[in-house]
Amino acid sequence: MAYRYHPTHTVACDARSRHNATLTMMAYMWSMRSFMILIALMLAACATPREACLRASFSEVATLDRLILETEGNLSRGYRIDREPYVTNGLDFCLGRGIYNSGVNVGLRYCNTVETRYRDVERAIDPAAEKRTLAQLRSKRDVAARNAQASAVACPPLNT
Numbered sequence: 001m002a003y004r005y006h007p008t009h010t011v012a013c014d015a016r017s018r019h020n021a022t023l024t025m026m027a028y029m030w031s032m033r034s035f036m037i038l039i040a041l042m043l044a045a046c047a048t049p050r051e052a053c054l055r056a057s058f059s060e061v062a063t064l065d066r067l068i069l070e071t072e073g074n075l076s077r078g079y080r081i082d083r084e085p086y087v088t089n090g091l092d093f094c095l096g097r098g099i100y101n102s103g104v105n106v107g108l109r110y111c112n113t114v115e116t117r118y119r120d121v122e123r124a125i126d127p128a129a130e131k132r133t134l135a136q137l138r139s140k141r142d143v144a145a146r147n148a149q150a151s152a153v154a155c156p157p158l159n160t
Helices: 015-044 049-077 127-153
Strands: 002-004 011-013 079-096 107-124
Touching: 049 079, 049 127
Parallel strands: none
Antiparallel strands: 002 011, 079 107
């Protein structure tokens, strides 16, 4: 058993106490994860079958609309904006054995965390290629809109 210095007394730091702190932290993380999954399932259950069918039918149209707006923005600016990931270190509070916890197995302490963040990077574009891409996206959007309208007819009717 190893002993750690504490300002008022000596605290025993053995494998069992570290294991208990780890189990407590894992149980907390599991309960929070379960809670978030439960909330997501409850929100997903709020949609009616018709709404879910319509969302599935028009999802491709919505994606194409977003891409068309992005391409139009690129043409108007003269450059595109890419989101580029980068890794950085941060200082955060972690659950674990604290410095002044007076024998309690769980406490707060500082710990280093590795975070992935994103920054916007401006990139040059070829306006002629962007115009061709925009024309292709618009033609694909027209076809997708017709297909979505046809599949929306097959969605279940609204119950009133």
